[in-house]
Amino acid sequence: MAPNGTNGTGPARRRKQERKQEVVDVAARVFHEKGYGSSSIQDIADGVGILKGSLYYYIDSKEDLLYEILRGVHEEAFQQIEDAVAAETATMAKLRAFVVALFTFHTENLIRIGVFFSDFRSLNPERQEAIIRERDRYDKLLRDLIRQGQEEEVICPDLDPKVTALAILGMVNWIHQWYKPGGGRTARAIAEAYADFALAGVACSPETHVPGHRRQLGLEEAVAAAE
Amino acid sequence: MAPNGTNGTGPARRRKQERKQEVVDVAARVFHEKGYGSSSIQDIADGVGILKGSLYYYIDSKEDLLYEILRGVHEEAFQQIEDAVAAETATMAKLRAFVVALFTFHTENLIRIGVFFSDFRSLNPERQEAIIRERDRYDKLLRDLIRQGQEEEVICPDLDPKVTALAILGMVNWIHQWYKPGGGRTARAIAEAYADFALAGVACSPETHVPGHRRQLGLEEAVAAAE
Numbered sequence: 001m002a003p004n005g006t007n008g009t010g011p012a013r014r015r016k017q018e019r020k021q022e023v024v025d026v027a028a029r030v031f032h033e034k035g036y037g038s039s040s041i042q043d044i045a046d047g048v049g050i051l052k053g054s055l056y057y058y059i060d061s062k063e064d065l066l067y068e069i070l071r072g073v074h075e076e077a078f079q080q081i082e083d084a085v086a087a088e089t090a091t092m093a094k095l096r097a098f099v100v101a102l103f104t105f106h107t108e109n110l111i112r113i114g115v116f117f118s119d120f121r122s123l124n125p126e127r128q129e130a131i132i133r134e135r136d137r138y139d140k141l142l143r144d145l146i147r148q149g150q151e152e153e154v155i156c157p158d159l160d161p162k163v164t165a166l167a168i169l170g171m172v173n174w175i176h177q178w179y180k181p182g183g184g185r186t187a188r189a190i191a192e193a194y195a196d197f198a199l200a201g202v203a204c205s206p207e208t209h210v211p212g213h214r215r216q217l218g219l220e221e222a223v224a225a226a227e
Numbered sequence: 228m229a230p231n232g233t234n235g236t237g238p239a240r241r242r243k244q245e246r247k248q249e250v251v252d253v254a255a256r257v258f259h260e261k262g263y264g265s266s267s268i269q270d271i272a273d274g275v276g277i278l279k280g281s282l283y284y285y286i287d288s289k290e291d292l293l294y295e296i297l298r299g300v301h302e303e304a305f306q307q308i309e310d311a312v313a314a315e316t317a318t319m320a321k322l323r324a325f326v327v328a329l330f331t332f333h334t335e336n337l338i339r340i341g342v343f344f345s346d347f348r349s350l351n352p353e354r355q356e357a358i359i360r361e362r363d364r365y366d367k368l369l370r371d372l373i374r375q376g377q378e379e380e381v382i383c384p385d386l387d388p389k390v391t392a393l394a395i396l397g398m399v400n401w402i403h404q405w406y407k408p409g410g411g412r413t414a415r416a417i418a419e420a421y422a423d424f425a426l427a428g429v430a431c432s433p434e435t436h437v438p439g440h441r442r443q444l445g446l447e448e449a450v451a452a453a454e
Binding site: 178201 | 262264315317319320321322323345348383385386390393394397398400412420421427446
């Protein structure tokens with residue numbers, strides 16, 4: 001039987017886990033406020049209220065903390081999105097759920113998401129790869145939904161699932177640049193408006209589809225205006 | 228008549244301007260590679276190939292360089308977008324031109340745009356405000372195009388111009404996170420695909436418009452699937 005020490009499952013290990021999570025959360029705040037490059041282990045120790053030396057009981061380096069933040073944020077995001085998508089039946093409803101869930105996750109994790117976008121490149125290449133693999137899981141989920149919608153003829157056959165998935169992820173991921181809680185619109189209202197835009201941007205039906213019709217938007221008007 | 232010195236308009240002043248631009252360009256590369264927080268004036272002097280002391284002939288601080296980079300990138304982007312939009316007549320064609328021009332500007336300025344997104348918050352508050360005012364010019368141009376399209380009944384009256392403009396800017400601005408030159412698709416092809424998506428996402432006509440129809444996407448399918 002394992003002792004209730006650092007390798008066991010008892011209170012001591014649990015306390016260490018909780019304390020480590022606290023260290024990671026403080027690190028996220030410090031990195032977000034000062035920038036990763038300008039933050040020191042001393043800043044984080046000060047934020048937690050422990051000696052700098054004690055911090056090394058939980059982590060080996062500043063980069064360990066960055067990795068823990070970024071790995072955690074991706075795992076949680078994917079879990080929430082996967083659950084939201086699985087709760088729907090129809091493909092377009094799943095796509096709406098994807099956009100709303102990703103948007104909502106962002107608005108509820110502004111600090112950690114901010115650190116991700118500012119400091120991802122500060123990870124060593126192996127760790128960047130590990131995070132990218134994690135991120136690819138929800139890129140793939142979105143691409144597969146778009147392909148599924150094309151097979152079911154509810155999404156335009158003209159569009160490229162990969163490029164369209166990047167466009168949708170981009171518009172949602174971008175919100176960390178401007179979203180502030182407590183504005184005039186609720187996060188949910190904006191999330192649904194984003195979903196309206198994304199779904200309208202891909203929706204199509206065999207009755208009205210003409211090859212290239214989306215490319216004609218703007219172009220045919222330009223021709224008409226010139227006549 | 229001003230002498231041909233640093234305050235005049237002659238060759239000496241021009242040489243100083245050119246040299247300063249070179250310093251700014253090198254600074255953008257250094258900040259992009261090392262991160263602003265981790266970069267030193269010494270790194271930039273080394274990149275230009277001059278003594279650190281000589282660099283202070285062109286700028287007073289590292290933050291001056293960051294500001295020059297970010298101010299320049301916004302001014303140029305706005306000019307290119309404004310020209311592209313002005314070259315079209317119809318509103319939807321202007322909207323397509325906006326998306327394509329902004330996308331193209333990003334793909335051609337990956338380093339400076341990367342610095343903007345990583346290090347904007349390192350500017351002092353007054354300078355952040357100045358950059359935000361500059362950025363607001365093209366946010367406003369996009370919102371005004373959407374409102375114009377709504378008045379002309381080519382864009383859905385249900386949508387919120389401000390939220391929709393943020394969605395469109397987000398999807399384009401995000402490309403600095405993934406775009407690499409020389410991939411399978413040309414920048415122009417992806418830009419047009421983004422424009423297809425954005426225009427389809429807002430397009431509407433009085434003949435087919437029913438209030439709330441975009442919100443029903445996904446929802447009505449969900450109801451149908453449950454029946």
